[in-house]
Structure formats: C-alpha cells, structure tokens
Amino acid sequence: MSQALVKIAAGWLLGLMLAVAAAVVAVNLVNDSVASPQQPVREYLDALHEGDGGRALGLLRASVPTSSAAMLDGSALQTAAARITNVKVGKEEVQPDGHVKVPMDYTIDGSRLHTDFLLEKTGTEWLFFDTWAFVPAPLPVLDATVVNSSQATLNGVPVNMPNGRNSFAVFYPGEYEASLNDEYFSAPPTKATVSGREVPPAPLNLLTQATDSLKEAVSGKVKEFLDTCAAGAVEQQRLQPDCPFYHATNNRVTPGTIKWEITEYPKVSIEPFGGRWVVSPLDGKARVTAQQEDLFTGRVSELNVVQDFSFTTRLDIGADTITVTPILTY
Template sequence: MLRAVLAIVVVAGLLAAGVAGTISALNRTVYSAGGFVEQYLDALARGDTVGALALGGVMPGTADLAAWGLTNEVAKDLPETLLRASVLGGLDNIELASTTDTLATDDGTAQTVVFDFDLNGTASSMVFTVERAGTFGGVFNAWAFSTSPLAVLQVSVLHERSFTVNGLTLDTRAHSAADAPATFSTSAAYLAFAPNRYTFEHESAMLTAEKATVRATVAGPTAVEVNALPNEAMVGQVQSELNKFLDDCATQTVLQPTSCPWGITIDDRIESTPAWSITAYPTVALTPGELSFEMGATPGQAHIVVDVQSLFDGDVSTRDEDVPFTMGLSVVVQPSGALAIQLH
C-alpha cells in the first residue's frame, strides 16, 4: 500500500513538473513578448484586421498621440478609414530578430522587440515596445503594446482634395467641418497599419499625380505628399478655350477690340473695316500658384489688315501688319470637374 502511494506521489510530481515546464516553455515562446508581437504581424499578413485591432494597445491612446506631437485638432477623431484589409499586402517572411528588456512602466516587465520581414519583396524591420498586462488562465503571460504600432499618415494633397491609396479613393475634406472654407490644396491625417506599404496617386479628368510610395515601418506620423498637376487634357482644354476667346476677339471690326489683349492706334483716316486674325496663339503652360494654376504673361500675335488715308497728303494705303501682345490666365478645377478660367 505504501509503495502504491509513493508511486502516485511520484507520478503526480512528474506530471506537475511537466505541466510547469510546459507553462514555462509557452511563456517563453507563444506567450512571450515576441510571441505577442508575432500575433499582430501574422494577423496583418493574413489581412485579419479584426484580430490585429483586438490586441492590447494597438489603438493609440492619448499618451501616444501626445508623444507623436500631434495637435489636438489632428488627434481628435483620427479617421480609421485605412484600418481595413483591402489596403494590406506584401508582408511575409516574418522573423523575430531580438527581444531586449527595458525599464518597467508598471509592476510588470517591458520589452523592446524587433522583427525582420519582407515588405513587398524588400527586406525591412520594425521596432515594437510591449509590456506585461497581467496573466490569463492564472499562469500564462499577457502582453500589450506600450506604444501603439499604428502609423498616422499625414497626407497633403496639393492642388486637389482627393487621392487614391492602395486602390482606395479618399477625399481629404470628408472629415472636415461642413462650413470649412474651400482651399486650393488640402490635407488630412489617417490611422494606418504598420508595417505596410502605401502607394498614393491621383488621376482625374484634369489632374494627374505621380505615384508616391511610403513604407510605414515606424509607429506614429509619416508625411506623404500627393502633387496633382495639370495633365494633357487640362492643358489642351485651356488652350482650346483661350484660342476660342482670341478668335472671338478677332471678329471685332474695330482697332481696339473690347476686353481683348491687343489693339492698335492709327492717326490716319480709316477707309475700310479693320480685319483681325491670329497668327500666333500664346502657348499654354500651367504652373501651381497659391490659389490656382497660372499661365504667366505669354506672347501671342494678332494681324490686322485695314485701308487708311493719310491726313498729310491724302494717299490711301493698306496697313497689313502683325500686332504682338501678351496675356496670362488663372485656372481652377471646380468640384464639378469644370474649369474656371480667369484671363489677365
């Protein structure tokens, strides 16, 4: 009987030691700081945004926003539009590089964790800070991010209000106050997953922006600029409207066409109806200004044919000559997509 009891005690001790060893092993791997961060990265790689956001400390708190230097205006109600699976992709070959103990922020331990990975085929890495968040099941370590791993993409869209990022088209003014004044260039900030690669662009009927790629591998603010500039269609339309305006001016049968950029003064008597034509249209080239796209003073050339009689000797002759002129203009793309052209 004693031998049987001793056997049971020995088996129980072995089982307890095995369980303790298993728990210890799990706390060093699956439930370690590195294991916690790997859960986050694996969720991003799978496009599991719900799982990623459910992890402790992923969403930035007030302390994170303040540490990132964001103004109250920017930090207030940061859009979560980009926290979606459709903009994720290209994260693989995830490997733990290092885990380093850091000073505790509370009564638990804090660690700095570095992971290496490939981001759309390019070797990259990211640093994460995590801290103990108690236990679960009474035995397994729980962790949370002490600094949110999310990025804040601060997008400036020059000369436009909309842009496309990873196939998703957004309007920077979607979260602005209803009475916010219209501006030539706009900006907005968005919460976004990191690590991830974001490609920004703009393509509309009148404006085109070259692609700008941002590799978000650091938590907090990352600035990106989308420079929307007039494309061939816009320049062509402005040129067509300008030419039409000048052609209409040329139909006026006076020496000084009204509201037109040229005219001629003749001291002799006019003996025929002045006939104007355009021999060289100003070539439209648009550059961004503070409030609109601008064409600076650009040369053009009109031509006049008119018979005149000299007041000196009465001779009649034909004035057949070129009349050079210069003109400029300003252009704004209206919300409807139509062009508002102001000549000057």
C-alpha cells in the same frame, strides 16, 4: 517477492520521472512557441495581412489618436501590410522594467527595416503556460497634404482632405502611398514607410498639377475667344477692337479691307496660387492686313503687320464646368 516489487516500483518511478521530464520539455516547447512573446507579434502580423483592423487593434492594445481612421481596416490596411516581406521575428530581450522587447527584421520595397515590439507578461494558463500581450501605446499618425484639393487617394482608398490636409492613424509596420489622379488635377504618387511608434513618419505631400485635359480644355476656350474676337474685328472693320490685340496708325485705312487673324495662339500654363488655380499671362501674335493711304502724300500701300499681344484671364472650375473669363486692360 520483494525484489520483484522493487523492480516494479523502480520501473514505475523511472516512468514517472520520464513523464515529468517529458512534461517539462513540452511546457518549455509550448512557452517557446505558441505561448512565447513572439506569438502575439505573429498573430498581429496575420491580422494586418488580412486587413482585420479590429483584431489588430485588440492585439496591439493601442489607443487611436484624434485623426482619420481610414487606414485602419480593409483594403487600405491590407495594402500597407502586403509590402512587408522577408519577415524574421527574433528572440525576446528582457528589459529592466520586466517587459520584453521582441525584435523583427523585414523588407519593404527592397529596403531592410527593423521594428521593436514591447510586450509584458499578463499571467499563466493551465498553471504552466505564459500569456503575453503588447504594452498599450497610441498608434502613430501619418500627416498628408495636397495642393488645392479636398480629395486624395491613400493606399487606393479615396480620402477627404479638408483644406488640403488630414492626419491618419496607422498601424505599423507598413507602407502608405498617396496619389491624386482626377480628370483635371493629378499629383505624382508619394510614399511613406511607418516602422514604429517612436519616430513620426515623414508626411505625405502631394504636389498637384493641372492635367493635360484641363490645359487642353482651357486652351480650347482661349482659342475660341481669340477667333471670335478676330472675326468680330473683321466684321466691324476695326483696327482697335475690344480684343487683346490692336493696331494704331496715322494713315487712312480703306473700309472693307481690314482683316485680322491669329498667327500664334498662347501656350496655356496653369499654376496654384493663393488657394486657387490661375492661368499664367497669355502671350500670342495676331496679323492685321488692310489697304492704307498716307494722309500727306496720298500714297496707297498694303498694311501687313504682326502684333504681339498679352492678356490675363480668370479661371473658375466647377463640378462639371470650366469657365475662362478674359481680363482686358486698355
């Protein structure tokens, strides 16, 4: 009877030991997976990919610097995170201050990058399971500038650029692309990669240029001005009209024979200068024809001269208007 009890007790003891061992293994597995320091990092990355800025900010326990928050939620955030691929979250590394560093390797646009996340143990749940959280820190700030514009597009979202500049709080890692593509002004896209909070990201500088549409509109107004001026000179029969072009002669010109025509229209170049847009000096050619009489010999001949001319203009661009004002000097 005693031997049977011993066997039963031994069986129970063995079962208890196996259960304890299994529980220890289970606790270790949980602490190495869902209760590991890597888990908040994975949850944070999920929030970035979902464009859930509120959840990402709460997980990261980050403070937001004084800056625009346009990149911290929605499609702008999703776009920044969508370019993160080939993610590998590494084993945590214990730091001298008791924090742990969780390394992460990943790829953005074909470049292999690395980010370290700093976490701290905040307690336990159910007596056995560790809880971890990011060490609080400010978010990085991405600076952007644009020449002669108060608007731009950042990660597909229109953003304000007061006086041509702004600063944006951003999550990391991620890639941010600025561009400008208006009817009259555009700038080639430029990108910046934010891999961490320790190293400030390179600024996004948009070099604005006048579009072909604006150049064509200004060219049309310049052509209209020159054609009108030439027609007026013919109507008034003037060799020296109130135009950029003129002809001086000592001969007597027969009234009714003067004709002006523009043989080469100026090529329009529009550049930024002093916070506004200016048209470079406009150079062209005009032909004048007429009958003329030499005052000394009385000889009559045909006048046929091509005159080079040059003038400047003032360019004013409103919401719906383009005004080109010629500036003539005599």
